[in-house]
Amino acid sequence: MPNPAESLTVNDVRHVARLARLAMVEDRLPAMRDSLVAILGHIAQLQAVDTKDLEPMAQPLPMRNRLRADEPCATLSMMEVLANAPKTEGAFIAVPKVLGGDSA
Amino acid sequence: MTGDLVDIRDKIARREITARAVVQSTLDRIAAADRTLHSFHEVFAETALASADRIDADIAAGRRSGELAGVPIAVKDNIATRTGRTTCSSRMLETYRSPFDATAVERLERAGAIIIGKTNMDEFAMGSSCETCAWGAVRNPWDTNRIPGGSSGGSAAAVAANLCAAALGSDTGGSIRQPAALCGVVGFKPSYGRISRHGLVAFGSSLDQIGPITHSVRDAALLYRVMAGDDPLDSTCAPEVVDDPLPFLEQMPKGLRIGIPAQYRKGNSPAVDAALARASDSFRAIGAQLVDVELPLTDVGISTYYVIAPAEASSNLARFDGIRYGHRASGNFADVNALFSASRAEGFGAEVQRRIMLGTYVLSAGYYDAYYRRALQVRRLIKNEFDAAFTQCDVILGPTAPTAAFPIGGVTDPLSMYLCDVYTVNTNIAGICGISLPAGFDDSTGTRLPIGIQLQAPAFADSRLLQIAHAFERTHGGREHPQ
Numbered sequence: 303m304p305n306p307a308e309s310l311t312v313n314d315v316r317h318v319a320r321l322a323r324l325a326m327v328e329d330r331l332p333a334m335r336d337s338l339v340a341i342l343g344h345i346a347q348l349q350a351v352d353t354k355d356l357e358p359m360a361q362p363l364p365m366r367n368r369l370r371a372d373e374p375c376a377t378l379s380m381m382e383v384l385a386n387a388p389k390t391e392g393a394f395i396a397v398p399k400v401l402g403g404d405s406a
Numbered sequence: 407m408t409g410d411l412v413d414i415r416d417k418i419a420r421r422e423i424t425a426r427a428v429v430q431s432t433l434d435r436i437a438a439a440d441r442t443l444h445s446f447h448e449v450f451a452e453t454a455l456a457s458a459d460r461i462d463a464d465i466a467a468g469r470r471s472g473e474l475a476g477v478p479i480a481v482k483d484n485i486a487t488r489t490g491r492t493t494c495s496s497r498m499l500e501t502y503r504s505p506f507d508a509t510a511v512e513r514l515e516r517a518g519a520i521i522i523g524k525t526n527m528d529e530f531a532m533g534s535s536c537e538t539c540a541w542g543a544v545r546n547p548w549d550t551n552r553i554p555g556g557s558s559g560g561s562a563a564a565v566a567a568n569l570c571a572a573a574l575g576s577d578t579g580g581s582i583r584q585p586a587a588l589c590g591v592v593g594f595k596p597s598y599g600r601i602s603r604h605g606l607v608a609f610g611s612s613l614d615q616i617g618p619i620t621h622s623v624r625d626a627a628l629l630y631r632v633m634a635g636d637d638p639l640d641s642t643c644a645p646e647v648v649d650d651p652l653p654f655l656e657q658m659p660k661g662l663r664i665g666i667p668a669q670y671r672k673g674n675s676p677a678v679d680a681a682l683a684r685a686s687d688s689f690r691a692i693g694a695q696l697v698d699v700e701l702p703l704t705d706v707g708i709s710t711y712y713v714i715a716p717a718e719a720s721s722n723l724a725r726f727d728g729i730r731y732g733h734r735a736s737g738n739f740a741d742v743n744a745l746f747s748a749s750r751a752e753g754f755g756a757e758v759q760r761r762i763m764l765g766t767y768v769l770s771a772g773y774y775d776a777y778y779r780r781a782l783q784v785r786r787l788i789k790n791e792f793d794a795a796f797t798q799c800d801v802i803l804g805p806t807a808p809t810a811a812f813p814i815g816g817v818t819d820p821l822s823m824y825l826c827d828v829y830t831v832n833t834n835i836a837g838i839c840g841i842s843l844p845a846g847f848d849d850s851t852g853t854r855l856p857i858g859i860q861l862q863a864p865a866f867a868d869s870r871l872l873q874i875a876h877a878f879e880r881t882h883g884g885r886e887h888p889q
Contacts, residue, residue: 337820340821341820344712363642386503388728400739
């Protein structure tokens, strides 16, 4: 079976890395491309399965949304929430200055 | 004091041994063996001894102490514990301390279990060998040059080496069953939704399930009973009442039909095929009827899984942005996306990045229908195939993995590594339950390497599966411990 992913370019990989918010140095792009092509080449076998009129199955249980009663309950304290933040200032999570163009 | 959890529990309850002595000897064994095995990332010596003293005092005073009172249990490091860190064996969560306990952990502790520490794993549970652990590879206690399997390899190695009475793992595509097979212990993945996922760091939310890794089926049944059941904190937890497996465990299953798919007998090592043949004989010996069943989509499972699981992972792992918790890159950034991207590139290892890339690709514009939607359709076909097979049999018998443990560094190509899970992923895809049981050894390499067989059963037939597994275990025998 031909591998439809064979046409995946380094440019495409750069685009996907940007969508995934993963900084990827240029040197790594060709190797990432090759490994994605190999895996997608294997996955191409899905195209041979007859899936006509089949309802997609997103999860295994025949479940509907389950709602709980809207009642007040205990939550984490601010201290507990802030305890894992990389940087805090007073009651806030601190971040470096990030104003600028949105690259997305 | 080593061996089955139930025996340790009974000795503590009868005051033949104290919980403190059990915990202390466990800590001593970890200190002696784990420098080599590397199954633990963190050991909770202080809190474990304090809990043991509390339990000993309760027992001495005749107070009720719970059905797991005093037994040391290890927890995979992607399951949240208030004590210590919860790192997922990733630099991303190197310093993360959970402000809450996972529901499964809370239920174990409420029953008197003592959490002895956190076990190493493939980073974010993505792997079949424990080589992607950011803190270094875990080793198989049967041969320390070999992998213990993954991703719950630390938990399986710790149980096999008697560094705990039992352990928790998580299973998204075989991550409890495959390491259990490769380390010669029992690994049980309950039906999807049977044990709360609250506090399990999400990988593939429609596939993930917590389960026990133990010395015996009885131990697995007991831990399952303690942990299973609905949880208001996990809306995907099944509301159906849990069928208690323990009252029926000793009953020999009657009219048992074992399904044997031809598709499970291709490409296995000779030792695995031989173990499978012996397992079939053991079932015949207890009066089971062996029937041929067809699972033609077995081979397509890996492709289906490697669309669905990375897609869900790419979404779940989007939360790691270096802002509220987790690793943050230092320096100045042009914009907020540059900060996210640098933090994620530094925090995630190579395999996690590969899966995020794969998942992002199959969900991206123009590819969603061809990959993701199609995989979900094939998922339905796989489930239908199991439904049809289970009209002819109670459980399906096959190998857990095509080979015994391979040497560390022995499989470097990602796709080859993925294909190791050919017999386990479909269990998660269909949401059914599965258990790996010790079934023999591969002696062809000069060391004794365990082989596991897998039994698969319909969703919510967990108790029946455990009963059948227990009957097999008693008949098949051959339990051994690594030297």
